Amino acid sequence: MARVQASTQVQFVYDIAAGQVVFVNAAYGPVLLGTCAGVNAELPALLARIHPDDQAYLAEHWARWMRGEQLGEIEVRLQRVGELAQWFAAIPYYHVGEAGGPLLVCTLHDISAAKHHQANSDLFNSRKNVTLEVLSHDASGAFIMVEQLAQYLRDELPEAVRPQVAQMLDMLENTSRESVKMIRDLINIEFTAAVATNLKMDRVDLGDIMRGPLAQLQLGYKLLGHHFTYSLPAEAVYVNLDVSKFTQVVINLVSNAMKFTRDEGHVWVTVTGLPDRARVQVADDGIGIPAAMLPHVFERFTRARRLGLRGEETIGLGLSLCKTIVEWHDGTLSVSSVEGKGSVFTVDIPLAEGALSRLPDELVDAVVFQ
Template identity: 80%
Template sequence: MFFLFSRAMLDFAALFLAQANASAQVHFVYDIAAGRVIFVNHAYEQVLFGTGAGVNAELPALLARIHPDDRGYLAEHWARWVQGEQLSEINVRLQRVNESAQWFAAIPYYHPAATGALLVCTLHDISAAKHHQANSDLFNSRKNVTLEVLSHDASGAFIMIEQLAQYLRDELPAAVKPEVGQMLKMLENTSRESVKMIRDLIRLEFTAAVATNLKIDRVDVGEILRGPLEQLHIGYELLGHHFAYELPEVAVYANLDVSKFTQVVINLVSNAMKFTRDEGHVRVAVVGLFDRVRVEISDDGIGIPAPMLPYLFERFTRARRLGLRGEETVGLGLSLCKTIVEWHEGTLSVASTEGEGSVFTVEIPLAEGVDSRLPDELAAAVVFS
């Protein structure tokens, strides 16, 4: 019986080795007590350009290629993995000379063997998927910014046409042909319907985005907001409005659904513009704090009456009102923004003084591995220790 059991184990080990070596992904087995890799498959040579026999000697150079912002993040998870805890997948980057970083999904498995615990890990190269996701997020943010800026400008123009048509129709002398009044009425109705269509389109885009499942990634908040905020800056400045933004000088990482979070910021900026006069100012500031990241959207607009503040984030809130240019709202925007922020385990709050302006503040937790901002040598020293 012992012979049969041993033979079965040998067959299983041979099958594992054959499958691992046939895989296009990197697989390695790490002996935790010995502190060394005891197996790495053939893909290591094709993907990471090392040699199987020299993997332990090559580890220091390989670890030195880990992106500085990911070293503490990986170290924190590795410390848990070797204890058999929190065996969750993480994404890390390897730097390459004169090329973009190479992204890997590291998937761990802890094996408490009688002869000593082992950590088995698979490295999936997800560079292409990350590249496509970044392009998709950038496209979505550009689309949303364009819609918001154009709707802001077009809605204002249509509202003005509607008001002018209504004024002219009311002031027409009785002697004027009836057809003129009918045409002005048609112009008034067309303008009103055009404004409604534009706002409905924006609302549908936002609610459709909210309805999709969360796709959380560990990202640099300043970097993912840079593109949308710059587009808002260009768009609003072309329309004669004053918009500015400030980003952190160092990377600040949080776990975000990039598309949903950028849409929240875009909506809050659009809302600030709605209640700020043309000569007023809207500003966004992104700040990295000890345990969280803060995004402040401030304006020097008309502010919010104190009685409205307790109801501001309710669905179909009684605090809804027309914008300065006649923009309508059904009171869903701020409620959905608050919901999305809370999905990220964050908070959305407001401070406002009527006649002086408002500040909307979003705060979300920093991602794990905040020690990624420690000196490189310290972060690297705890990896594979």
């Protein structure tokens, strides 16, 4: 096992004062397709294969490593022609060389399989959560309608037939009510179970990870006759996220907006990159939130909870948990609303390093290649 592990982990030693690699192990050849003797000459071509979105990120960390500060594991992608990107976790530490100068010792772990597996898992979870929300919205509405029809028919029954039919209508009404409760309980259990797991933070492109869930929400709500749209940034915006938890927050905010928006109304999501943060806004032109309720919407078991327009119930935990998850990401969740005109929920989270753009080529050259 040790031999297999050694063959897939590249280890190198970089002399900071001399500005060159003074040692690289034999794994460099099969893993990075280079020659140990030619490693320094091959560095420019190798680093040119770093994914464009990771170049500024790597350059920022490399500059810190060269200054002897902030050592910590980072993950970067290496592009391969006609293949998926190769992911590496770089784990650096300092060592004093024989001449007394500082050496940077770094191990590169190929984590491609784990990263691709995680991406597939996150996509599956988001699709599952979207499906549950859309189906619960549709099924709850149908059961609530059946319950209301049963109530109406019971009230309108003539006395002569009431004894024979009233019991069946009561059963229909109770079954519908319990079905709605079961559906919402299932969603709440799923959400709280997801919140209870440990955070797993990754540096990701926010627009890229939101594209799948938002597209599925759009398709699902379109099939139900609702108006839902979204917009994503043209450029990559990198943030540090627990992808599963954060997408669940956005899904919950969209579901909440749908509850208080009439069938002819609109709900839309906007994802943008700002100079110092990323922003996700979930807006609607629904019934809005009364001014007296606004200060309480994020409270646990909030007094601001109310039935949705189609009779959807809430226990008042959703927005509180959403706020908690956002704060775990060092972000903020806020709301603005005008009664009768709609609401806007805004999520702001910090950008990751190298989040919005590449470093200029000459700066990357200066920081990385020398």
